[in-house]
Amino acid sequence: MSYARALRCRKCGQEYPLQPRSKCDFCLSPLEVTYDYQAMAGVVSRQKIESGLKSMWRYRDLLPTEEAEVDVGTGFTPLIKADNLGRELGLDRLYIKNDCLNPTYSFKDRPVSVAATKAREFGFDTLACASTGNLAASVAAHAAKAGMKAYVFVPSNVEQGKLVGIAIYNPVLVQVEGSYDDVNRLCSVVAQKYNWGFINVNLRPYYAEGSKTLGFEVAEQLGWRAPDCVIAPTASGLMFTRIWKGLDELAMLGLIEPINTHMFLAQAAGSAPIANAFAAGTLHVHPVKPDTIATSIAIGNPADGYYALQVARQSDGGACTVTDEETIAAMKLLAQTEGIFAEAVGGVVIGALKKMTAAGMLKKDDLTVAFITGAGPRTQEIVSDVVQPLTIKANMESLEEALGVIA
């Protein structure tokens, strides 16, 4: 059983029963799962969590699911102390949460695992989503594991390499011709018409909750404390708000001290509606037309942008944008200092880390955690210029000549 109590509108406070639903009927704002924290506090403890599964499901008591989870082995990914990168940037206490190491190579397995579990509870036999890669792969994998059908909609310009990582799980893969806006419009109609568990539409409030486990894990891995600073990428803004909610809940439950974590969000300069609003000091997130190599976070009209903005503001954090060139340089820096090959989004995070440290926004002795949320191989074409082998003949002479060894 779970301690989830209701869905609540983030804007007007209207409550709804725990059913599939995407937004508030009155003000059309996003909904959030609320819990009976008093009852929850009576059952959770550090010891209980520590003796649980070595996966995100060790935090089951803090998630909104009732029945057995749909789990492909997600979570409890490494939190590493990044001394080499820290030295390079001038940060003494830098950690990296390496969420590339999930079953489908991105953090999306966390929210999708929760959404798929709820979908099965609600009696849906089909999962669906619209995605440019990470989400689609995760949804297809979870549907396979759960024995459900999957429909995934992808824009027609998605790279072949990404399609393989989706199709291998055998979903119905629908490639949609037309502009990005056309795909959005179609999917919105599809989500209304069919009785499917549409991951980021009618399952979105539950989907969101999975990302809290990023905050839970980091706090536990730090020995039950919150970081001083968090830096994480944002697209729709959802994950960023849930890392914060995760930390906040642990404090509320008395599992960690009251938190004073500064939340910094990173966006690609070519798709930065939230960071733009932060810089402009406004509360309204104006949609933009995305243009960036970081395609996984190229969202121009972010559904939870306003709430991500609020978290950055209220936590006395910030927002930073990173150009494509800076992104690529930072991907290489991360790989060449810490041995972690992240996708472009990781480059955006490390690029932002570098800029904000240089600007004095992050302090040398702050305990800072950077979230690396997706793995490199899915978008490896963008750094293919690193391949510059020494080509030699199969003899020692040729080798030593190439290596510059004086015989």
Add this chain to the structure above:
Amino acid sequence: MSRRQVMFTFPQELVTEPLIFDLGRQFNVVTSIRRADVSENKGWVVLELEGNEGDIEQGLAWISGKGVRVDPVDGDIVEG
């Protein structure tokens, strides 16, 4: 009858024009405002339109032609 939920963003020069009223009247769609924030230099309005599909489409084309930005309320559904 169909329904469409959209967000309009108005640039400064259009804030004082009765475009939502005109949209309703000229295209025979019922407009129901759910959330809004309008100041003298810009504004946005989240609203639901009800009418027949063709009228809604034409109305939205008309208002974007006037310089109002039209976006879906759900945000982008296509994710990374």
